[in-house]
Amino acid sequence: MPKIIAQTGDDAVAEAMRQINPDVVVAYPITPQTEIVQYFSEFVAQGKVKTEFNCVESEHSAMSACIGASAAGGRVMTATSSQGLAYMWEVVYIAASYRLPIVMPVVNRALSGPINIHCDHSDTMGARDSGWIQIFSENVQESYDNTIQAVRIAEHKGVLLPVMVTLDGFIISHAMERFEMLDDEIVQRFIGEYKSEHSLLNTGHPVTYGPLQLFDYYMEQKRQQHEVMKFVPGVVLEVAKDFEKVSKRKYGLFEEYKMDDADFGIVVLGSTAGTAKTVVDKLRDDGLRVGLLKVRLFRPFPAAEIANSLSHLKAVAVLDRSDTFGGLGGPLFEEVCASLFNYQFPEGLRIPVVNYIYGLGGRDINLDHIKKVYADLSEIVQTGKIKELVQYLGVRE
Amino acid sequence: MQEIVEIRWHGRGGQGAVTAAKVLAEAALAEGKHIQAFPEYGPERMGAPVKAFDRLSDEYIKLHSQVYNPGIVVVIDHTLLGSVNVTEGLTEDGVLIVNSPKSPADIKKDLGLKSQKVYTVDATKISMETLRRFIPNTPMLGALVKSTGLVTLEKVLEEVKKMFGGKLKEEVIQGNLDAIKRAYEEVRGE
Numbered sequence: 001m002p003k004i005i006a007q008t009g010d011d012a013v014a015e016a017m018r019q020i021n022p023d024v025v026v027a028y029p030i031t032p033q034t035e036i037v038q039y040f041s042e043f044v045a046q047g048k049v050k051t052e053f054n055c056v057e058s059e060h061s062a063m064s065a066c067i068g069a070s071a072a073g074g075r076v077m078t079a080t081s082s083q084g085l086a087y088m089w090e091v092v093y094i095a096a097s098y099r100l101p102i103v104m105p106v107v108n109r110a111l112s113g114p115i116n117i118h119c120d121h122s123d124t125m126g127a128r129d130s131g132w133i134q135i136f137s138e139n140v141q142e143s144y145d146n147t148i149q150a151v152r153i154a155e156h157k158g159v160l161l162p163v164m165v166t167l168d169g170f171i172i173s174h175a176m177e178r179f180e181m182l183d184d185e186i187v188q189r190f191i192g193e194y195k196s197e198h199s200l201l202n203t204g205h206p207v208t209y210g211p212l213q214l215f216d217y218y219m220e221q222k223r224q225q226h227e228v229m230k231f232v233p234g235v236v237l238e239v240a241k242d243f244e245k246v247s248k249r250k251y252g253l254f255e256e257y258k259m260d261d262a263d264f265g266i267v268v269l270g271s272t273a274g275t276a277k278t279v280v281d282k283l284r285d286d287g288l289r290v291g292l293l294k295v296r297l298f299r300p301f302p303a304a305e306i307a308n309s310l311s312h313l314k315a316v317a318v319l320d321r322s323d324t325f326g327g328l329g330g331p332l333f334e335e336v337c338a339s340l341f342n343y344q345f346p347e348g349l350r351i352p353v354v355n356y357i358y359g360l361g362g363r364d365i366n367l368d369h370i371k372k373v374y375a376d377l378s379e380i381v382q383t384g385k386i387k388e389l390v391q392y393l394g395v396r397e
Numbered sequence: 398m399q400e401i402v403e404i405r406w407h408g409r410g411g412q413g414a415v416t417a418a419k420v421l422a423e424a425a426l427a428e429g430k431h432i433q434a435f436p437e438y439g440p441e442r443m444g445a446p447v448k449a450f451d452r453l454s455d456e457y458i459k460l461h462s463q464v465y466n467p468g469i470v471v472v473i474d475h476t477l478l479g480s481v482n483v484t485e486g487l488t489e490d491g492v493l494i495v496n497s498p499k500s501p502a503d504i505k506k507d508l509g510l511k512s513q514k515v516y517t518v519d520a521t522k523i524s525m526e527t528l529r530r531f532i533p534n535t536p537m538l539g540a541l542v543k544s545t546g547l548v549t550l551e552k553v554l555e556e557v558k559k560m561f562g563g564k565l566k567e568e569v570i571q572g573n574l575d576a577i578k579r580a581y582e583e584v585r586g587e
Contacts, residue, residue: 006419006426006434117438139461171461175435176419178426178457274459281399366462 002180002247009143009172012179013079013105013165014039016147018049019187020103023074023194026054026065031117032169033081033107063088063095070100071209073199075151077102081169082109082123089127095162096131097225098209101154101194102162104132105147108270108321109169110361118362119169121269122322124298125331131225133163133232134299136269140177143167145249146296148182151191152239158231168271170362186246229300236297253302255294256309258284262291264315264377267306267336269295272319272358272365279370290374301335307343310336315380316353317373319393321360329355329390352380358393369393402547403464404451407483408473411443413534417473418449420538420560424552425453433458446481453547471541472496473520473533484508494540494584496520496533501587516544518584520576527579528572535573539580550581 007015014036017025025044029037037055044053052069056062062078070076080088085106095102106124110116124134135150137143143165150163167173182190198207213221233253240251257277259265266276273294283290293309295301310316318337320330328334333355340351356373359365373393380386404421408414415436422434433452450464466486475497477483484493494516495504501515508515520536527536535557542550554574561570 004426006423006432168461170435170438174438175433175461176422177433178431271461274461277459278399364463366465367460 010035012144024069030084059084059088063091073196116361257292259291265291303339307339405467417534516586536576536580539577540584
């Protein structure tokens with residue numbers, strides 16, 4: 001029987017790691033991911049997992065050791081945040097290019113400077129082009145569920161890619177919420193046994209990892225990394241379907257909240273989706289037809305599906321918890337714009353899309369901020385005019 | 398609209414505001430409620446003012462912003478009254494519960510409150526007499542339970558036993574349980 005308990009996001013992810021019982025975990029603690037490593041190391045000390053657990057001296061070493069262990073054929077996990085992810089950056093790319101199914105929860109935290117320990121999505125956005133799959137979570141339950149599903153997605157024979165599962169630093173990682181934990185055996189059966197077909201230790205079938213490829217082969221390798229991403233959404237949906245059977249919880253590439261008859265809506269990632277849903281409920285009570293789309297799979301970005309979901313709206317606002325200095329707008333905004341640009345609308349139709357940068361370095365986003373976004377959208381629908389393409393929420397200027 | 402009870406705890410680093418918020422959430426969960434309990438992570442140190450929060454509801458809580466208008470504020474350390482605006486955002490029909498030897502009427506006057514209900518209990522004295530140490534968070538839980546009826550006293554006692562069982566000495570756990578019960582009896586309101 002699943003247990004209903006109160007835990008923080010970090011607790012819940014550590015419990016998921018205990019139930020996954022990876023062959024190898026190599027990690028370096030960093031706020032606000034620290035508790036994941038701390039609780040998991042307790043499980044190791046208590047003999048609750050059989051994991052070879054290695055606390056190394058840096059994130060660069062952590063990812064390097066994960067790459068070695070995964071190439072050797074092990075089921076491998078680590079976890080990080082912010083500067084930790086930035087520090088392991090060069091090897092993050094290598095993990096993806098070797099097609100190693102490493103699973104890494106990333107507790108989203110702002111990047112320095114100035115030094116800040118609180119939530120924004122700059123860290124994982126910095127790795128969005130690294131070739132990793134990226135899955136965002138809204139709350140404690142999703143952080144747990146996504147971590148378990150990530151193992152199946154990463155190790156799927158048609159995928160074999162590393163996966164980042166993100167949860168918002170402090171807002172979720174350190175907030176205690178009610179969540180449902182599956183039985184250990186159910187999780188074990190769900191993820192199954194992992195048998196690498198390309199193990200470095202299998203001398204019967206020697207393989208090479210990390211050769212030198214110049215202008216002769218490098219580009220084919222990269223082309224294949226692009227190609228494999230096409231199969232990921234299908235696998236994510238397949239795994240979600242299986243997960244629903246054991247958990248009764250539904251997951252997709254993204255979640256549509258009251259979108260069917262919506263006139264205008266917001267696109268958002270992470271915990272802010274919950275706050276925005278509260279606003280949607282309120283505005284619906286007032287008779288406004290508003291909706292929300294929460295992106296779960298950010299890499300690969302399900303462009304056609306998202307454009308299709310938004311195509312009946314009269315205006316869209318994209319909320320970004322990170323900035324692209326000197327770019328058009330935030331990274332999610334650019335993805336949504338590009339997706340809609342390539343959508344086959346009837347002749348002459350174009351949906352106005354605006355962008356809001358919010359919550360950098362943990363700046364709170366509250367109901368009033370999101371109400372303002374919907375009010376702006378309402379005005380755009382009425383006047384047909386966009387006053388400002390990119391705005392900042394809750395900032396002093 | 399969904400009904401959510403929002404609670405803000407004021408204490409100083411090391412006094413157990415975060416733990417109290419978690420115990421309350423555990424007790425509410427055990428009674429079938431949906432819960433959130435979270436601290437405010439600033440640059441806090443031992444002795445510096447800290448805040449912790451609870452949200453309780455019969456339905457799943459989607460909201461993930463900070464708490465702006467708590468219906469209940471609990472002040473674990475009365476020395477904060479002069480330095481922190483503990484009533485900030487407190488709803489018109491809100492409840493303020495203070496660890497203080499003063500009467501609720503005096504606190505009400507000190508803070509210039511009109512419509513809100515104020516409760517006081519000398520949790521410091523209770524803590525010193527039952528635990529021989531200044532750990533005022535658990536007695537404040539007793540006072541909160543009595544003055545708001547959010548959860549039952551029995552559930553809170555159970556959760557404290559569960560949370561500290563195996564971590565603290567038996568006599569310390571018993572001291573905490575006694576402190577909660579005494580504060581439950583001694584809290585006064587106006």
